[in-house]
Amino acid sequence: MLALQILIDGFAISSLYALGATGFTLIFGVSGVLNLSHGAIMVVAAVIAWWVAGTFGAGPYLGALAGVAASLACAFVTYSVIVRPIQNSPSIPREEKEIFVLTGTLLWGIMLQEAVAYLFTNNPKTVRPLAQGVVMILGVRTPLNEILTAVLSWTAIGLLYLLVNRTRTGKSLLAASMNPRGLTLLGFELSNIYILVWAIYGVLAGIAGVLLGAFLGVSSDNAGTLTASAFSIVVLGGLGSVSGSLMAAYVVGYLETMTAYLVSPSIRTVPVLLLLVAVVYVRPQGLLGRR
Amino acid sequence: MLRSRTFLIVVPTLLVMALLPLGVGGYILGLLTLAYYYAVFAMSWDLLFGFAGEVNFGPSFLIGVGAYTAALLNHYWLWPIPPCLVAGAFAAVVAGAVLAVPALRLTGPYFGLVTLVAVLLLQNVLVLFAGITGGEIGLDLPDVLSIDDNTNYYYALAFMTVSGAILFGLSQSPVGLILQASGQDAIEAAALGFNVAKHKLAAFCISAFFSGLAGAMLIFYLGTASVGTVVDIAVGVNVIIAAVLGGRRTIIGAAVGSIFLIGAGEILRPLGQLSTFVVSAIALVVILFFPGGFMGRLLQAGGRE
Amino acid sequence: MRISLRNALLGSVFGCALAMSCAWAPTARAADPIKIGVIAETSAISGVGIPNGAKMAAEEINKAGGINGQMIEIVDYDDHNSAVDAVRAFQRAAQQDKVAAVIASYVSEVVLALEPWAGRLKMPMITPGAASNDITKRVHDDYDHLKYVFHGYLASTQIADVVCEASKSLMVKDLHMKTAVVMSEDAAWTIPLDEEYLKCLAAGGLKVLDHIRLSPDTTDFTPIFNKIEGEKPDVIVTGISHVGVQPTVQWQQQQVPMPMYGVSSQATNSTFWKDTNGAADGVIFNMASAPDVAVTPKTIPFAKNYQAKYGNLPGYAAYTSYDDVYMWADAIRKAGSTDPDKIVEAMEQTDYVGTIGRIAFLPKTDTFAHGMRIGEGYITGLMVQWQKGNPVTVWPANVATGKMTFPSFTKLPE
């Protein structure tokens, strides 16, 4: 019974982690950017969805759509106002671009977080879930919303998989992550590819944000934690490896859930941190990463 | 040439700073006192990043270890302040070395991540052992440096000046030269016969020493040691932003950046909640349009002739 | 040497910043208003209630002629819920803005960090919402230094006592409950709260099956609720403040079959229903005053005026902060000056009927020195339940505005 409970709860939270980390790792894989405003963008998506659905009275579906749209808009701004200018800036030496992108996205994340706190307060908000009620799975009472969260997360990841592996556009994304120069020589515009990637990222982060808002609730104060958790998952899985991130998300999700159930909820994140340190020391390329 | 120019900027500024208590109210002094401690955090960070080329995402790990060591000794064993400060600084060095020896094998985002995780772990430990450490609430200290604003101000100013002088001197010394070479191109530095790992470790320890000492000084100024004050990621983020804002690889710029950050936060206080938003926006604009930071621009103008 | 225009620009911006900061030097004038500093986290609903409540009180006092002709001015500071920011704000209030007294924060961590500064800077201070027992314990232990600190809210132990007292009639008598699990967040204020819960719940007839402390950073409460459910208690007794919306929503989504009852600070916000999308239905929480209950004749008018002015109902700290301004004003009037020692002396004599009840401070010999007197005739506290979008007072019986109801998934003992 307990085992089954851990299995079900861990699955839902892990799939949400996986979705959150997928966009983050995609951006890193294709354009080499660690976007530290990630958590803040997810928060924006959730809060806008909450606002449009509730206060604005547009209902959960329109709300979710508005949340994703807001996240998309944030992603575009992140790319065009912060990442691209830094990458194109002639006065920043190449070897320091990384720290500038990190600092820039970090500051942008703080700005988003503060803006949300200013406009909507930092009280936690919960997006009205698309499904209410519970079902029994082998005797474990499971909220429909939890199942829906897992299903939608995996649908989004699945669609991304199909997009990348089954469509022409997706192939060019994959190619850009392996060899951007090669792609240029084949007549592709890298700038278009990057815009596309950021758009996909915006949608993924938006969905993840809205689902998170509906499943657990989100406050603007969570932005930093969300970024840190995506960062850890992605490093654990191997930077830029989407399948690695998915696996790592499950490792993290289940480790946390098991700790919460079997040891104590107050040290929930500690084993994950220790694992992370161990992995980084022993196998810095991550679980599935290549050097 | 550069050095003399820096000298020309710094000495009069320090003089003005030393004379400030004659002209401004206690509140501004309190503000600057805090800014000076942050300045030491940022300068230590810059030594590690700007010179040794290692991006330390967890300056607050070093700061926190120093601060909490001092706080625990003062709180439980009632050690007087000076030995607490020394113990804090050395604890930070030891913790820094334990972290750095394996971590320096890593590069880029991995090193950053390990330092970041170190902060999270420290934070968890402090909260888990709340019975001893006071947890989120923090430890109150029986002793403070002084309750007089002017005295506190001069302590902080003197501390910043001395630390700054040592760190700046170090950065300009032969060792600083070797560090910079190691940070920029480790292979070439090794080919010139320098043990890059040794020098980077030394930089880490020096950075840890001053971070820990400044952390300990800060809590004896505030009278409480709490996670939010010396360990939280936000503290480290501010340190990094200050150093980049002021100008990487200048040491002095890091101090300027800290004073600016804290000053700007205060000037913008009438904006209430929006103040952090505006400060971040200003910092972002500086990073995008003046990547060299405040000091970077000044020094560059000098180096051009 | 050539300095580009951009450098000059950059330099001048920085120069201006410094110049501005220097221009703050205080200039005291004779007809200055009496200033009261308010330090709070203004981005949180319950936080912003503190300056809002204080400003309302100040306006009313000023309309009635101020303090012996001097107007009251509220100077508010956002502490971003951080101890450092709060200490800085406190220093600014004391040294720069020269306030006569401070109303500070509803977070125990912040208040405890400020407490030594109140002593060092001899600045009278009251907290409208923090609950830690340590606040008054320190005053008791080191009265000479810390006598400037007053506790304008119930201490954790006192709150626990109110919750236990109410549980005797609500849980044990009305609902025939026998067992409970205590669920509280890991924070300073819950340590004495939990300690008292464990004692007084049992004394009141509720056997405590387990005591779960959770990290205030928790976002996923599923394992916690599942664990609690596995222990089959009749009720979950809460001690939460940092978290609130999230556990409530997950409690409802997972249809945890036992009621949540106890302390839930976020539930006191009028926006709680909206923030939780109605998941709050059935949650019972402790409050000093409620907008629909005439705890004193001042309560309902205050809540009405507050809602008219700010668009939402006051959170718990807004009531106390409103009362605090009145008490400071009275104390300053009585003291005849803004001398801190005289203010403290006058404040210790307070016997004031505010929005939350009759307020008097305990003497320095009491373990809760400078804490509020609770019990019959003084502060009693209320238990309030969210019902269909509205907070309904369910205890004590003499002021109750409704009966308890629970959502359909709640299974009450036979």
Place this chain on the structure above:
Amino acid sequence: MTALLEVEGLTKRFGGLVAVKDIGFSINAGEILGLIGPNGSGKSTVMKCIMGIERPTAGQVKLQGINVAGWPTHRIARQGVGIVFQHARPLHRQTILEHIKLALLPDNLLMLATDHGVTRQAEEIAGRVGLSGVMHRLPRTLPFADLRRLELAKAIARNPKVVLVDEPFAGLTSGEVADFSALIGSFRAEGHAVLLVDHNVKSVAALVDRVLAMYLGEKVAEGTADEVMRNETVRRVYLGGKIETAARPEREGKDRTPLLDVRGLGVLYGKATALEDVSIHIGEGEFVSVVGLNGAGKTTLFNAISSLVPYSGTINWRGETLAGRTPGAIARGGIVQCPETRELFGDMSVRENLDLGGQHLPVATAATQLDWLFGLFPILKSRQGQAARTLSGGEQQMLAIARALMMQPKLLILDEPTLGLAPVILEQLSKALETLRQTTDITVLLGEQNVTFALPHADRVYVIEHSRIIWEGDPARFAEEAGAGYL
């Protein structure tokens, strides 16, 4: 004479790839050894293994009898090995003198101040390499040659027993080359052992005592510069075997429309001149070869045409300037480059690589093109599902060419297709190119150092040397007019 440096049985593997195989040589005090080989021959790896930057898989590196193989770099350096890097990044805020002082410092954490002796010594060294006048300037204010002098100065300051010099003359003018030769010569005079690593014999011939030539990780010849230049294997590696030419069937309209017209092209890499006043033109349907040694500027020329590097001068494509177009737009416009680095998508299958090349075409056209290419390179058809990086070098090269052809280019730029390939593969590749040339009217611009490969297919040949075009003409005349000066 005693050998200062002895290398025995040096082998270095990267995963499955053997980069260096059983290399051995020795250098005496006061001797200069030239280590030559085309790109990818493993010569740089040998140098890195000596310096400890790469850890040798097997073999010994003996310094005065002490085996230092596998030591960390800084210890090898302290033991007496110095290196002059080709691309060194100087520190931004330190003056030239400070850079030299850096090299004079001991590896000591407690060095907080330098004594005057060090400064004087640094000044002396600056004088010796001709940097006295600019000692107090910052690196970014100096021309390229001075930065190279700085690298030499650092090596001198370390006073190593063995000096490794990587491509000593790359990017220098002939006057500067003379200066540098003299400086390197002075190492010999002082009794140092010097290892010069370069692409070809010619550039170092005047300076070296002996030459060791490498190809595909193995030693192919050793001896004096003359001996090595006469060596059959070396000639085959650089020139191929006998030079043959074949005329292409005459076509109508050939040569009439100028397709690509490059005029006065100049490219700078930082401060180094990579191309200077280069003008070439290509007519529709022509097969033009640009031959030149590694580092002569071929790749830079092609990258400028593809707009991958900034340039001065004009490049016109069918009468319109290419300035302002993105690399992608140029490729879609018909100029498709197949770079020497191949730039394949390693984790994608052969088929996926090809599909990406055909993505701008209508689906039906892409399918036809694919069929045609499978006819041209049958091996690719059988390897369709295999990941590109698991292919052999020759197959990868074919895939790279096929992928470029999928775009139906008007002008195909082939950069060093023979790089690092075994002779038998060369033949296959050569055949495919000839088929292409005989059966289609595609325009091709081929860059090669392997003359045997480049000439047979060519309608016209340019020879590029030291960033300039030095000869243009018919392949038939190449042997007598330009062939001798090659190598």
